[in-house]
Amino acid sequence: MAGSGTAHLRPAGDALLRVEDLTVEFPVGRNRVVHAVSGISFDIVKGETLGLVGESGCGKSTTGRALIQLPRPTAGQVTLGGSDLTGLDEESMRILRTKAQMIFQDPISSLNPRRAVGEVVAEPMHVWGPADKNAQWEMVSSMLEAVGVDPDSARYKYPHEFSGGQCQRISIARALVLEPELIICDEPVSALDVSVQAQILNLLEDLKAQYGLTMVFIAHDLAVVKNISDRVAVMYLGKMCEYSESDDLYANPAHPYTQLLLDSLPIPDPGIQLQTDVTDDGELPSPINPPSGCRFRTRCDRADDVCVQLEPTMRRVSDDHFVACHHPLVAVEEASVQISSTSLIPGGEST
Amino acid sequence: MTSDAADQPVLVVEDLRTHFLVPAGAVKAVDGVSLSLQRGKTLGVVGESGSGKTVLARTIMGLNIAGNAVTTGSVKYGGKELVGRSSKEMKQLWGTEMAMVFQDPMTSLNPVVKIGRQLVEHVRVHLGASKAEARSIGTELLHSVKIPDADERFDVYPHEMSGGMRQRVCIAMALACSPDVLFADEPTTALDVTVQHQILNLLGSQQRNHNMAMMLVTHDIGVVAGRTDEIAVMYAGKIVEKAPTSALFNEMRHPYTEALLNSIPQTTKPKHTRLSAITGRPPDLINPPSGCSFAPRCPYARPKCHEEEPQLQAAGSSGHEFACHTPVGSPAAKEAFEANISEGLPQALVIAGHGIASEDDPTVWAS
Secondary structure (H helix, E strand, O other), X not given: OOEEOOOOOOOHHHEEEEEEEEXXXXXXXXXXXXXXXXXXXXXXXXXXXXXXXXXXXXXXXXXXXXXXXXXXXXXXXXXXXXXXXXXXXHHHHHHHHHHEEEEOOOOOOOOOOOOOHXXXXXXXXXXXXXXXXXXXXXXXXXXXXXXXXXXXXXXXXXXXXXXXXXXXXXXXXXXXXXXXXXXXXXXXXXXXXXXXXXXXXXXXXXXXXXXXXXXXXXEOOHHHHXXXXXXXXXXXXXXXXEEEEHHHHHHOOOOHHHHHHHHHOOOOOOOOOOOOOOOOXXXXXXXXXXXXXXXXXHHOOOOOHHHXXXXXXXXXXXXXXXXXXXXXXXOOOOXXXXXXXXXXXXXOOOX | OOOOHHHOEEEXXXXXXXXXXXOOEEEEEEEEEEEEEEOOOEEEEEOOOOOOHHHHHHHHHOOOOOOOEEEEEEEEEOOXXXXXXXXXXXHOOEOOOEEEEOOOOOOOOOOOOOHHHHHHHHHHHHHOOOHHHHHHHHHHHHHHOOOOOHHHHOOOOHHHOOHHHHHHHHHHHXXXXXXXXXXXXXXXXXXXXXXXXXXXHHHHHHHHHHOOEEEEEEOOHHHHHOOOXXXXXXXXXXXXXXXXXXXXXXXXXXXXXXXXXXXXXXXXXXXXXXOOOOOOOOOOOOOOOOOOOOXXXXXXXXXXXXXXXXXXXXXXXXXXXXXXXXXOOOHHHHHHHHHHHHXXXXXXXXXXXXXXXXXXXXXXXXX
């Protein structure tokens, strides 16, 4: 799987955000390295939502954080609106971060418990907004209103006085108050109840339309991702398996891992025959010593010698659908011979 | 058990109430629940956070040891009354007669004790097994929950295992003394979707092998759809709808059940399908609303719903019960919905696509 390659990228000028061969590694002592993200590439055009899905430990959150250079990636390029973030010094990066904001998973712990909501949301304004306090509050209050929190009653309340869903609305307001171009949502609804989850997802869609936002939406729930994303990237152990327009991904999954994820999804319909005989009892291998070749091969029933030796690269299924697999579930266009020339070097770029 | 007794419910709960006394009043976490568990069958209990589903399971097990918990009603296990028993008396039942798998496998194991010792602790107490016997039983158990290299894993600490593996250990632990009733309290909420699938399959196969009664508590109606025989939907400490699984999905009667199902994103729908979120949030359990507790969030609510509390009543098919004045699909509900739309009731407008659900008291924020 999880392969490298850039066949799925669109022409450089079209994208608001373009990520090429992003690699993030963490040293863990005794010369060992956690290969959290190993050479993934994707791009997002303005106004689009990209969903990143995968199990815990697949590197999706690390990818999201590396986009805003927290931490700086080990290798690769992240281009936002024409400037390459990886080459910027701290001060220029600080200025550019106003254009890319983040929403975190746990709404309650991502708000400072000792500061009133009015202050929490106004914090970005203290650094970047108008100097006039009243003008700041006006912007903050209109933002709180946009996310469905009553600004006047919330202003002097503390995060513990709000429910999880309300806190997530407040975090969204804080992220949007500087009117960023890109929002990175890291599992924004996983900590919420289904009913509140639906409210937040609808809210994100509305805000996206209202403010013309571009989103990276990270989640492990495929149904949630499908609902909100235009395109979806499936990740496994630091690599990208499949990249597709979202309706097509669910209708015609090409990667065995995508199929596994879809088969595991609980479907609220008792008439559907459950695949209780799915033999997968596998676990994610260690990212310190990832398997050679295709990283998914240890759990894949289609794996053979080729998968052990060669890392698959992105191949075209259709215009908006790419897969990195030697034995995909649907027909792909390019011959697999092409893979061998480039992918022996891990993380190598195909041409 | 004789063959006659096989049809008898193994556990019967009647009008169970658990109230927690706090300075502001009594939190009515479980407020009059009746149900029964059959050997070899699975009951799913579904509801949002705060609907009382976890407290229900813990009350039946006798695990509410807080001094401010007041339990009334009746829980009969094999004909014996459990409500009012002390923890010391209950201890004899835990593990051997009824067991529980908890939500968070990270915190339900002792981090400084090797898993083997935790696993066989009650095997040694209840069955009086020697250390060597306990070890072979423990290894066998780890093997039965599909933990590879069971013999080696017997001697590792919880932090050396992944979340899914730890939950398998918890399941093995719960099954160690072959209980008759297994409570699984959100057993997969903390796990990945693939691991969730593995764990649910494991629970199902163990339940069939041991012919246990199982109560599967979850907030995800998708999880219980294919894996239960019967489903009870809880709201504000009460069961609002209870039915055999297929009947519940085919002829949903309670508006809350319908709302829960509709708020889940589904992969069969095209991207950017608008979700029908439930307006408002679960009620205050100290001062629950008068009448039907779901009425303040219900698109079909009529004045009667705010005044008179609906009682569980039987619906057409066998075993289907619901508590609603304007059940889904009835002419009354259609009338109520139309009347609510014309009166501008926020939650009805949301369903009709004319407003945005908010978590505040039902208020519509202009779209």
